[in-house]
Amino acid sequence: MSSIPLRPDVPLGAPHERSDAARNRERLLSAARDLVAEFGAEALTMDALACKAHVGKGTVFRRFGSRAGLMMTLLSDSESEFQHGFMFGPPPLGPGAAARERLIAFGEGRIYFVLENGELLKAAGAATRNRFDVPATKLSHRHMEILLREAGIADPRVMAMSLTYALDPERIVDDVRVRGISPTRLTDSWRELITRLLPAA
Numbered sequence: 677m678s679s680i681p682l683r684p685d686v687p688l689g690a691p692h693e694r695s696d697a698a699r700n701r702e703r704l705l706s707a708a709r710d711l712v713a714e715f716g717a718e719a720l721t722m723d724a725l726a727c728k729a730h731v732g733k734g735t736v737f738r739r740f741g742s743r744a745g746l747m748m749t750l751l752s753d754s755e756s757e758f759q760h761g762f763m764f765g766p767p768p769l770g771p772g773a774a775a776r777e778r779l780i781a782f783g784e785g786r787i788y789f790v791l792e793n794g795e796l797l798k799a800a801g802a803a804t805r806n807r808f809d810v811p812a813t814k815l816s817h818r819h820m821e822i823l824l825r826e827a828g829i830a831d832p833r834v835m836a837m838s839l840t841y842a843l844d845p846e847r848i849v850d851d852v853r854v855r856g857i858s859p860t861r862l863t864d865s866w867r868e869l870i871t872r873l874l875p876a877a
Contacts, residue, residue: 704729704739708750717795722746748810751796755812758789762819775827776874779820783843783866786816790848791859797845816840827874835873842869 707729711720722743726733740746762782767773769781790797817840824832824839841847843866851857 701739704731704736705750708746712750712796717747720746747796751793751812754789754793758785759812759815761785775823776870776876779823779827779839779870779874780867782816782820782823783839783870784863786843787848787859787862787866790843790845791852794845794849794853797849813840816843829873842866 704725708720708725711724711728720743722733722736722740725746726736729736736746740749762769762778762785764770767781768777769785770778773781817836820839821832821836824835829835848862851862852859
């Protein structure tokens, strides 16, 4: 699953493993990245990965648990870096700026994160029973809820749900790659949305 750092000193990436286990893990992940680069995330199945890495299918399931677990592992390092930025990094994304500016920076950063990792995010969401239960999505929702409460929104939990839908990876990828909307238009729209929701004091 995607790692969620709880303190500024929590290291990014996978927890400590034996060297042989770490090598095997990286070999599987390297094969998975090659499959995604060559054929797209849709082609990344447990069978295809086992074949590509020349291991048994059981080995892949023991390592990742499921296709969703595999997708989340591939995303883990990037997710951890983004999470670390909004939890502990410099303002305006991190602590130290007003809630309004942090929300703007969060949405803009998330849009570009999605465009960089969109196919994996879409596939990870599709491989889970409820994509809104993914730990990284729940953390993002909680982060926005806290900022909205700080800004004085009456029902920050429900408003954070609405903003989570606005940052849905499937929609963002479709907007840019199918509908031809530029990333700048999406970030400008997000900025306008937050600015209207939270007018400057």
